Amino acid sequence: MVGCAETRRAALLLALVLAAPGCFTGHLLDAARRREHPIALREAWIDGDRLVLAWDAEITTDLGEPLGRAARAGAIPLARLDGPLAADAVPLERRDAAAPVAPGAARLAVDPSEAGAVACARATGEPVAVVSGGDGIAIRRDGAAAVLVLRTGGRCLGPVPLAGLAACTTAAWAWPLAVPALLLDAAVVPPLLLFAPAVITVGD
Amino acid sequence: MAGIAVATALGCAAARPPVPLGFAFERDTFAFANETVWEYHVDDATGATRWTERDPAPPFALRCGNMARAARQFRLHAGFAPDAPRADPAAYAALVREVLARDPRARTPSPDPVVIPGYPDLRTLSAAHAGGLQEALGGSWRSYLQRGNWRMILPFPDAHQRATAARLVAAVAAGELPIVHVLRYPQLTINHLLLVYAATPHAAGIHFLAYDPNDADRPLEIAWNAGSGQFEYPRTIYFGGGPVKLYEVYDGWLR
Numbered sequence: 001m002v003g004c005a006e007t008r009r010a011a012l013l014l015a016l017v018l019a020a021p022g023c024f025t026g027h028l029l030d031a032a033r034r035r036e037h038p039i040a041l042r043e044a045w046i047d048g049d050r051l052v053l054a055w056d057a058e059i060t061t062d063l064g065e066p067l068g069r070a071a072r073a074g075a076i077p078l079a080r081l082d083g084p085l086a087a088d089a090v091p092l093e094r095r096d097a098a099a100p101v102a103p104g105a106a107r108l109a110v111d112p113s114e115a116g117a118v119a120c121a122r123a124t125g126e127p128v129a130v131v132s133g134g135d136g137i138a139i140r141r142d143g144a145a146a147v148l149v150l151r152t153g154g155r156c157l158g159p160v161p162l163a164g165l166a167a168c169t170t171a172a173w174a175w176p177l178a179v180p181a182l183l184l185d186a187a188v189v190p191p192l193l194l195f196a197p198a199v200i201t202v203g204d
Numbered sequence: 205m206a207g208i209a210v211a212t213a214l215g216c217a218a219a220r221p222p223v224p225l226g227f228a229f230e231r232d233t234f235a236f237a238n239e240t241v242w243e244y245h246v247d248d249a250t251g252a253t254r255w256t257e258r259d260p261a262p263p264f265a266l267r268c269g270n271m272a273r274a275a276r277q278f279r280l281h282a283g284f285a286p287d288a289p290r291a292d293p294a295a296y297a298a299l300v301r302e303v304l305a306r307d308p309r310a311r312t313p314s315p316d317p318v319v320i321p322g323y324p325d326l327r328t329l330s331a332a333h334a335g336g337l338q339e340a341l342g343g344s345w346r347s348y349l350q351r352g353n354w355r356m357i358l359p360f361p362d363a364h365q366r367a368t369a370a371r372l373v374a375a376v377a378a379g380e381l382p383i384v385h386v387l388r389y390p391q392l393t394i395n396h397l398l399l400v401y402a403a404t405p406h407a408a409g410i411h412f413l414a415y416d417p418n419d420a421d422r423p424l425e426i427a428w429n430a431g432s433g434q435f436e437y438p439r440t441i442y443f444g445g446g447p448v449k450l451y452e453v454y455d456g457w458l459r
Contacts, residue, residue: 026359027390035432035447063388064446087408087430088366147407163408163431168362192357 023189024181032174033062036072038165041148047105050075050093051150051157054100055165073100074165081150081157090164108150227381227401229415229423231324232279235331236338237420239265244442253393253444264338269347271417272399273308273454276381278326281306283317290322296333300340308454311380347397352451352459356389360449362433368450369410369428369435376403376412383454384414386437394443397453398424418442426450 036057043054054073060066074092085091095101147159239262242255282303291299302318323329330337368384375382386396401423402413409430416424419440427436432447439445453459 023358030359035434037432062447063391084407088433090431159407161408161431163429166429166432168433189357 024184025178028174028177028181029170030062032171034067034169034171035060035062035064036070036167036169038072038162039069041110041162042071044108044110044148044150045101045105046078046108046152047075047101049078051078051081051160052076052095052101052105053148053165054097055162057165057167071097072165072167073097075100076160078150078157081160085158085160085164087161087164090160092165094167226379227279227415229401229413230327232326232401233275233415233420234271234337234417235327235420236264236334238267238271238417239263240418240442241265242442246439246441246444250444253442266344266347267338267341268417269350269397269453270341270344272383272397272415273346274304274341275326275399275415275417276383276454277303277306277308279381280310280312281314281317282326283319284324284326284329285319285321286324288319288321293333293336296320296329297336297340300333300337304340304342309456311375311378350385350397350453352385352453352455355451355453355459356385356387360451364451365435365449366430366433368452369430371452372400372412372450373403373405373410376400382452384450385453386435386448386450388448394437394448396443398426400426416440 036059038055039058040056041053042056045052052073052075054071057070057072058066059068059070073095075095076091076093080091146162148162149156149158149160151157239258241258241261243258244253244255246253282299299318299320303320306314306318320329323332372382372384382400384398384400386394386398388394396416396418398414398416400412400414404411404413410428412426412428414424414426424440425438427438428434429436434447435450437443437445437448451459
């Protein structure tokens with residue numbers, strides 16, 4: 001009887017291994033991942049020593065399937081804008097999109113432009129946030145080119161790659177499921193890796 | 205005489221440490237494409253893709269891995285002597301087999317490349333000897349059973365993808381030709397191998413150029429979005445475009 005039960009357990013494990021799409025915990029977290037891509041800059045302000053931006057973001061799954069849109073806002077210290085920022089190093093402090101700035105913050109004109117360098121070279125006047133490289137003030141999904149420079153007081157600050165406004169979160173429903181997924185992985189992944197040379201997937 | 209000149213030149217090259225090679229799409233890729241088993245119908249508006257089986261089945265398909273690997277092997281292990289007299293098909297078949305038997309995981313050029321006479325590059329050789337080359341590239345099992353496939357069952361966190369983007373830039377700058385597995389597993393909307401040969405960083409990320417075995421006419425452009433930490437695959441005849449995961453294969457003992 002014991003041998004029979006062991007055989008059944010082994011058969012169940014083998015079936016799980018053969019049917020498993022891989023690491024359950026990883027796929028669970030992938031499925032729960034939510035990405036926000038900036039798609040249009042709406043407003044900009046100077047609020048004390050911060051540049052504050054408000055933008056529309058598209059929310060998608062990890063694989064880019066759209067889930068909706070949301071208004072977002074964030075602030076960047078002006079002191080950090082004395083040179084170009086990398087897209088993965090924008091020092092963004094998230095703010096409430098409904099009330100992103102204190103009363104009295106100076107609203108900036110947002111000027112879609114052809115080229116940030118040209119925009120910086122133009123005559124200075126009132127502070128202006130110049131968005132360049134995008135289609136108008138829309139931001140390309142691949143984040144290829146859209147940058148923002150802030151022209152103020154005879155200086156040109158930035159550029160800030162607007163792709164740096166992207167965000168990634170994990171939906172809350174995933175966390176309670178992570179424990180059973182980890183337990184399942186503990187049983188399935190080791191034999192799956194053992195059979196790794198035979199991981200066959202059809203593609204083109 | 206030309207052969208002696210080529211041999212002398214190669215001998216001189218052999219005396220020095222291997223140097224990184226450039227890669228030119230018009231020169232270093234196959235004149236024929238890997239055909240797709242499926243006929244893809246990509247919706248222009250949404251990018252949604254559905255597919256139907258080709259009838260009749262294409263004779264040369266499911267070889268993306270074979271072709272990406274072979275393109276690297278030719279670049280690293282073959283030398284072309286266009287002024288040398290042309291050989292017969294059997295001789296070319298033997299030379300091609302010799303190239304494909306060399307280490308596909310090598311990073312630097314061979315000090316003793318296989319010299320292929322009568323053609324200036326892989327593009328012209330593969331145009332003239334398409335059938336022989338396709339036979340030498342081997343069966344589709346080489347793509348299916350690529351040893352690095354095990355990696356696809358595990359997660360690809362953003363940190364991994366960022367490290368991959370950085371590693372690809374460094375590899376290309378060093379003259380290497382990284383081969384990447386592109387996937388959205390467990391979705392099977394794309395499951396493909398490419399050879400990356402150029403990288404251009406810009407304000408928002410990196411612009412990669414790759415040899416796509418499915419397209420003999422033009423390179424493929426992949427965007428790395430540093431803000432979101434994702435690779436973005438363009439719309440092609442076989443994929444609607446969008447974020448994908450990438451990892452390197454033919455790289456080290458386990459992949």
